[in-house]
Amino acid sequence: MNIKNILIANRGEIAVRIISTVREMGIYTTVIKTAAEPAAMYLSKANFIYDDTENESEIPVFLDIERIITIAKDTGADSIHPGYGFLAENPYFAQKCSDNKIIFIGPSPDSIYKMGNKIIARKIALSNKIPMSVGSEGKIPTENKAIRVAKKIGYPVIIKAASGGGGRGMRIVRKEEDMPKMFRLASNEADKTFSDHSVFIEKYIENPKHIEFQVLGDKKGNIIHLGERECSIQRKHQKLLEEAPSPALTDELREEMGQMAVKIASAVGYYSAGTVEFLFDSKGEYYFMEMNTRIQVEHPVTELITGLDLIEEQIHIAEGKELRYKQEDIKLEGWAIECRINAEDVQASFSPSPGKIEKIIMPSGKNIRVDTGVHAGSVIAANFDSMIAKLIIYGKDRKDALGNCKQALDKVWIKGTKTTLPFFRMLIRNQRFLDGSITTSFIENELTTYHINSEYEEMLAAWLATWLFVDENFDESSLKIDFEDAKNINPWLLNKRINRH
Amino acid sequence: MAKQKKKLYALLENKKYGFNLPLTETIKIGKREYKIILKEDEKYGTYILWKNRRYPVEISLSRQNKFDILFNYVCYSFTIETPFSLKRKQYLDKTKGPVENEVIKAPMPGKVIEVLVREGDNINRGEPLLILEAMKMQNEINSPVNGIVTSVNVGSETSVIKDDILLEIRII
Numbered sequence: 001m002n003i004k005n006i007l008i009a010n011r012g013e014i015a016v017r018i019i020s021t022v023r024e025m026g027i028y029t030t031v032i033k034t035a036a037e038p039a040a041m042y043l044s045k046a047n048f049i050y051d052d053t054e055n056e057s058e059i060p061v062f063l064d065i066e067r068i069i070t071i072a073k074d075t076g077a078d079s080i081h082p083g084y085g086f087l088a089e090n091p092y093f094a095q096k097c098s099d100n101k102i103i104f105i106g107p108s109p110d111s112i113y114k115m116g117n118k119i120i121a122r123k124i125a126l127s128n129k130i131p132m133s134v135g136s137e138g139k140i141p142t143e144n145k146a147i148r149v150a151k152k153i154g155y156p157v158i159i160k161a162a163s164g165g166g167g168r169g170m171r172i173v174r175k176e177e178d179m180p181k182m183f184r185l186a187s188n189e190a191d192k193t194f195s196d197h198s199v200f201i202e203k204y205i206e207n208p209k210h211i212e213f214q215v216l217g218d219k220k221g222n223i224i225h226l227g228e229r230e231c232s233i234q235r236k237h238q239k240l241l242e243e244a245p246s247p248a249l250t251d252e253l254r255e256e257m258g259q260m261a262v263k264i265a266s267a268v269g270y271y272s273a274g275t276v277e278f279l280f281d282s283k284g285e286y287y288f289m290e291m292n293t294r295i296q297v298e299h300p301v302t303e304l305i306t307g308l309d310l311i312e313e314q315i316h317i318a319e320g321k322e323l324r325y326k327q328e329d330i331k332l333e334g335w336a337i338e339c340r341i342n343a344e345d346v347q348a349s350f351s352p353s354p355g356k357i358e359k360i361i362m363p364s365g366k367n368i369r370v371d372t373g374v375h376a377g378s379v380i381a382a383n384f385d386s387m388i389a390k391l392i393i394y395g396k397d398r399k400d401a402l403g404n405c406k407q408a409l410d411k412v413w414i415k416g417t418k419t420t421l422p423f424f425r426m427l428i429r430n431q432r433f434l435d436g437s438i439t440t441s442f443i444e445n446e447l448t449t450y451h452i453n454s455e456y457e458e459m460l461a462a463w464l465a466t467w468l469f470v471d472e473n474f475d476e477s478s479l480k481i482d483f484e485d486a487k488n489i490n491p492w493l494l495n496k497r498i499n500r501h
Numbered sequence: 502m503a504k505q506k507k508k509l510y511a512l513l514e515n516k517k518y519g520f521n522l523p524l525t526e527t528i529k530i531g532k533r534e535y536k537i538i539l540k541e542d543e544k545y546g547t548y549i550l551w552k553n554r555r556y557p558v559e560i561s562l563s564r565q566n567k568f569d570i571l572f573n574y575v576c577y578s579f580t581i582e583t584p585f586s587l588k589r590k591q592y593l594d595k596t597k598g599p600v601e602n603e604v605i606k607a608p609m610p611g612k613v614i615e616v617l618v619r620e621g622d623n624i625n626r627g628e629p630l631l632i633l634e635a636m637k638m639q640n641e642i643n644s645p646v647n648g649i650v651t652s653v654n655v656g657s658e659t660s661v662i663k664d665d666i667l668l669e670i671r672i673i
Contacts, residue, residue: 168638185632189639347576351609359546415546415557422575451575460549461572462511462518463528463537464558465579468568469509470524
């Protein structure tokens with residue numbers, strides 16, 4: 001069946017990203033206008049807008065299954081793209097779509113359910129002989145059971161939420177005496193975040209790399225992989241920078257791990273785009289971690305090195321058409337890096353730094369792609385995610401991509417909030433990162449500061465502080481500051497800014 | 502008073518930048534002088550133009566002689582001193598001795614889930630003090646020092662904003 005009108009059940013950059021492909025395909029898009037963001041960028045890109053600003057429900061619309069279904073029916077949308085997050089990995093939502101004869105652009109409810117429940121996913125991986133770290137069989141109901149299982153596996157272990165993902169509800173335990181507390185914490189967080197307190201235990205892999213494989217399958221049972229992404233630059237399990245391919249893999253390993261990814265995806269009859277995540281240790285062993293049954297934030301790096309448009313393929317697959325590529329058609333060319341530019345304060349442990357984006361100028365050029373959902377005037381709200389833009393850089397090899405990335409980072413101009421830019425500017429000069437040998441513990445264990453230290457920039461900042469002091473404390477007639485281009489300085493604006501704080 | 506060379510110092514942690522008065526709009530590096538231009542326009546907002554490059558600047562705090570400058574997204578907290586006030590400050594710092602109290606502040610807005618220590622508890626560096634839930638994550642706040650907990654200002658379910666004082670520790 002051909003899709004004619006897609007309701008995008010998401011906001012921000014992913015809504016904009018989806019629309020850009022869908023429009024090219026000659027398909028209509030419908031988006032939802034919310035009271036929280038009545039002037040959001042994604043609204044200006046779509047064909048139709050459903051006005052939901054009067055919605056007084058306590059549940060945000062993008063989490064409200066019934067309401068999304070109603071909106072799809074009201075607007076005549078024949079399909080729903082959930083983006084990532086929100087409803088993308090909710091099997092009940094996918095089922096609801098199907099019950100209402102709406103095409104869910106994503107995998108089947110059954111695959112979402114099986115891969116979403118980490119205990120079931122482990123069992124499937126085990127029966128398919130996918131390498132995995134040793135762990136508990138099934139969920140762990142009590143602290144005492146946790147202690148017994150951990151003793152058998154050997155510390156350190158990691159407690160994970162059965163319904164978890166994205167780093168939530170996870171706790172590393174290094175010694176037995178910490179187990180009761182950590183068990184309680186993981187279980188509470190799991191309950192709060194996923195409404196399911198069940199947890200399980202795995203042997204904790206020390207200092208691994210995070211390497212994930214993009215897979216693509218159709219409804220006829222064809223399934224291929226599109227190579228890997230390395231996402232080892234993480235903080236508290238939140239990814240900050242991703243690259244494709246990974247500097248750690250040989251062609252043989254890539255082939256082997258790619259086949260494992262295809263195997264586990266096939267085991268649940270997977271279709272649409274999905275990601276199989278592995279941990280990769282210092283000995284070159286890899287372990288299946290989980291499968292994400294949605295399009296991911298970092299999908300553009302795969303697009304840049306394969307030349308595919310994953311959203312286009314998802315739609316194609318959702319229409320029931322056969323995969324347009326065979327494994328041998330997929331050639332990985334060049335290198336891609338994605339930096340997540342977030343409104344965060346890297347000098348305060350990456351805490352959110354919400355605010356209004358006053359200016360935003362992103363670099364452009366033939367090796368640069370920018371995915372963003374904000375423009376000048378947009379507000380990065382404290383209760384939404386903190387992403388401002390994804391800066392995605394291409395190069396003919398890793399060295400070339402890193403060089404292009406370094407240049408592009410210096411051209412990003414954002415005013416109004418703090419950003420993760422000082423972190424990336426530091427990282428792109430860090431020898432360990434440049435070597436490609438870093439692991440997921442890099443940020444927390446190897447760095448003492450999370451921002452670039454530039455001698456000249458610090459000196460200029462000192463000059464500015466001194467200038468402000470002089471400006472406030474000295475009589476202007478006795479201490480004339482003779483600025484070149486004085487007409488361009490608006491002392492009123494500066495003063496206003498000073499007085500506001 | 503004897504006429505001495507007028508100068509100001511911008512202090513950042515243990516670093517000191519001296520500027521002669523009247524303050525010029527140049528910085529000398531080696532033998533060359535480079536012009537600093539402070540501007541504000543519609544396209545870029547406020548910025549400093551230096552060596553043909555624009556740097557975004559923002560004044561995030563200005564109180565008496567304290568200035569927090571956000572320069573190219575990095576925040577620098579300066580204290581401006583005159584030669585006289587600098588001497589006085591150095592004298593006071595010497596007589597005061599080291600800081601004894603560590604104040605633990607909320608690093609981000611959120612809700613306290615559980616306080617893991619009590620007043621009078623002896624704690625070691627790195628040990629968890631409390632659990633703060635923010636952005637749906639439960640974050641452990643660990644002690645940055647060895648010491649004794651002298652006050653606990655929050656309990657479970659307390660909502661906090663950034664920089665709220667959570668507890669204090671006497672360093673030992």
